[in-house]
Amino acid sequence: MALIVHKYGGTSMGSTERIRNVAKRVAKWVRAGHRLVVVPSAMSGETNRLLALAKEVSPEKATPETMRELDMIAATGEQVSVGLLALALQAEGVPAVSYTGWQVPVKTDSAYTKARIESIDDARVRADLAAGKVVIITGFQGIDDDGHITTLGRGGSDTSAVAVAAAMKAAECLIYTDVDGVYTTDPRVVPEARRLHAVSFEEMLEMASLGSKVLQIRSVEFAGKYRVPMRVLSSFTPWDIPIDEEARSGTLITFEEDENMEQAVVSGIAFNRDEAKVTIMRVPDRPGIAYQILGAVAEANIDVDVIVQNVSHDGKTDFSFTVHRNDYARTIDLLKSKVGPAVGAGEVTGDARICKVSIVGIGMKSHVGIAAKMFRTLADEGINIQMITTSEIKTSVVIDEKYMELAVRALHKAFDLEQPQPA
Ligand code: ASP
Ligand code: MG
Numbered sequence: 001m002a003l004i005v006h007k008y009g010g011t012s013m014g015s016t017e018r019i020r021n022v023a024k025r026v027a028k029w030v031r032a033g034h035r036l037v038v039v040p041s042a043m044s045g046e047t048n049r050l051l052a053l054a055k056e057v058s059p060e061k062a063t064p065e066t067m068r069e070l071d072m073i074a075a076t077g078e079q080v081s082v083g084l085l086a087l088a089l090q091a092e093g094v095p096a097v098s099y100t101g102w103q104v105p106v107k108t109d110s111a112y113t114k115a116r117i118e119s120i121d122d123a124r125v126r127a128d129l130a131a132g133k134v135v136i137i138t139g140f141q142g143i144d145d146d147g148h149i150t151t152l153g154r155g156g157s158d159t160s161a162v163a164v165a166a167a168m169k170a171a172e173c174l175i176y177t178d179v180d181g182v183y184t185t186d187p188r189v190v191p192e193a194r195r196l197h198a199v200s201f202e203e204m205l206e207m208a209s210l211g212s213k214v215l216q217i218r219s220v221e222f223a224g225k226y227r228v229p230m231r232v233l234s235s236f237t238p239w240d241i242p243i244d245e246e247a248r249s250g251t252l253i254t255f256e257e258d259e260n261m262e263q264a265v266v267s268g269i270a271f272n273r274d275e276a277k278v279t280i281m282r283v284p285d286r287p288g289i290a291y292q293i294l295g296a297v298a299e300a301n302i303d304v305d306v307i308v309q310n311v312s313h314d315g316k317t318d319f320s321f322t323v324h325r326n327d328y329a330r331t332i333d334l335l336k337s338k339v340g341p342a343v344g345a346g347e348v349t350g351d352a353r354i355c356k357v358s359i360v361g362i363g364m365k366s367h368v369g370i371a372a373k374m375f376r377t378l379a380d381e382g383i384n385i386q387m388i389t390t391s392e393i394k395t396s397v398v399i400d401e402k403y404m405e406l407a408v409r410a411l412h413k414a415f416d417l418e419q420p421q422p423a
Contacts, residue, residue: 001033002171003129007139007161010044011178012235013081016088022176023088026134030094032243035129038136038167039161040085042077047140047154050074056283067112071141071151071322074113077100078138078157085136096134097101099124099143101149106160108142115142115150116218117159120167133204136163158219166226173228175215176235181251182207182214183267184417189408192418197360198252203267211272225257228402237368246350254355262270265363265370266415269408273355273401275305276328277386282336282346293319296339302327306356306389306398316346320387322398328352345356353387355404358396359411371395383407 006029013096022040029036043046050073050368074411081205081209089096101108105389108115125135139157152159160173165173181195199207201224208217214232233250276320283289290309297304307321323331328350335348364370371388374395378385383406387398399407413417 001035003035003037003168004029005060005165005168005170006036007040007157007175008085008235009157009175009177010041010046012176013040013042013085014044016084019081019084019237020088020091021162021201022085022235023094025093025176026085026089026094027094027241028243030167036127037044037125037133037170038085038134038162038170039139039157039164040078040081041139041157042081046077046080047074047139048380050077057071061347062113064112068376070113071112071115071149074151075138075141075149078140078182081144082136082138086134089134089136094134096136098136098138100138101160102134102143102147104137106137106142106163108144108152110144110146110148110150112148114153115144116221117142117152117373118164119161122167125168127387152218152335153216155213155216156218158216159222162219162226162228162230164224165230166222166227170228172418173230175219175232177214177232178234178236179204179214179232180234180237180246181232182212182253182268184267185408185412186212186271186384189271190269190418193412194418196251199267200362201253201255202393203360203362204253204357206391207268208352208362209395210270210356210358211274211398212268212270223253224255262352264361264415265367266359266361266417267363268360269411269415269417270358270360271355271404273404273406274325275322275354275356275398276325276331276350276352277320277322277354277398278319278328278331278335278348278350280340280345280348281318281341282316283319283343284345285315285317288395290319293335293339294321294341295333296342297321297323300330300334302334303329306387306396308387322354322387324357327354343365353401354398355401356396356398357404357407358394359412359415360394362393364393364395373414374411377410378407381410 086096086098137159187193230253
């Protein structure tokens with residue numbers, strides 16, 4: 001008998017029919033003797049619908065005041081979900097009670113639309129559990145110190161669930177979603193991609209930050225910090241499959257590099273097309289230049305990812321970096337109008353049609369030659385590498401966007417990811 005947190009995504013909560021299925025699944029866990037806290041998302045499409053309404057009324061640029069109201073509006077999607085799920089459980093004969101973020105309360109900072117959870121008071125939830133109830137808590141939302149409703153950013157219910165699991169020291173946090181686990185790469189790009197039975201927390205963190213969209217990255221950071229065992233599994237299996245089978249399905253995100261872990265050197269191929277590259281040419285090669293360029297970019301609130309500085313010729317060097325595609329025009333503008341002239345640089349160029357492809361695996365820590373194999377694979381396909389960056393457990397390259405799928409497929413194959421896993 002354990003305390004378990006279930007999280008259900010928008011698709012799993014997508015209709016009253018599906019909500020009834022969720023209730024049946026939760027009831028099965030309760031009847032097996034577990035205590036359950038459930039954190040659902042809004043019904044699929046609902047958050048988009050609410051935010052579109054807001055935009056119709058106020059198409060202007062966001063201000064702190066408008067962002068407060070966006071959270072007020074967006075948070076209602078989850079409130080409907082928890083109420084419906086509580087009703088469905090009661091109809092199943094299972095005592096259940098629902099709470100919004102502010103009722104628990106889930107305390108956050110005041111960064112509207114991307115708030116961070118600071119603390120969760122679990123007294124009320126514990127009392128209900130002790131009274132034999134399933135407790136259903138809204139995902140995605142919280143409340144700040146001044147009593148304003150906040151939301152945690154798109155996909156934030158994952159983080160809510162892990163935070164609740166951490167606060168309550170739950171035995172496991174099960175993330176039920178519309179895929180049946182974490183894959184070696186996106187199966188839409190590589191049909192031979194296969195599900196991983198287990199993946200380390202470090203790898204999952206890299207995969208989420210590099211473009212694998214299964215989990216909100218903050219939820220993985222949270223799970224890492226508080227060591228919450230987490231599992232991603234499908235909510236589309238029949239609700240009445242045996243509980244042991246369900247508890248072993250999907251992908252476990254684990255902290256121990258133990259016998260559960262596969263022995264592969266590379267566990268997955270991640271990619272994203274959200275970035276753009278900018279280059280500022282012939283900048284003087286002297287102390288303080290990188291700071292002058294990137295400091296100005298940071299001050300404009302633009303996040304920088306990959307950075308490359310060349311060796312200098314005649315005291316001048318080219319400096320390239322990538323930013324989010326949404327910030328591309330702004331970055332070019334900033335470099336041309338302010339930074340370039342200030343540092344005495346040459347031309348400013350850029351390319352928004354790039355993508356980043358990465359190989360990820362904790363096995364890279366102890367194996368040499370993995371990056372070389374990646375470069376050879378890309379060379380064999382005639383793909384030019386524009387930038388490279390590495391960490392202990394990943395190597396990323398920036399390439400022309402039009403070769404993205406080719407690169408992902410070739411790498412998936414080169415690192416033997418499509419082979420059946422050893423039993
Ligand atoms: N409903 C919110 C969204 O669509 C939060 C979530 O689903 O995780 O982003
Ligand atoms: Mg989601």
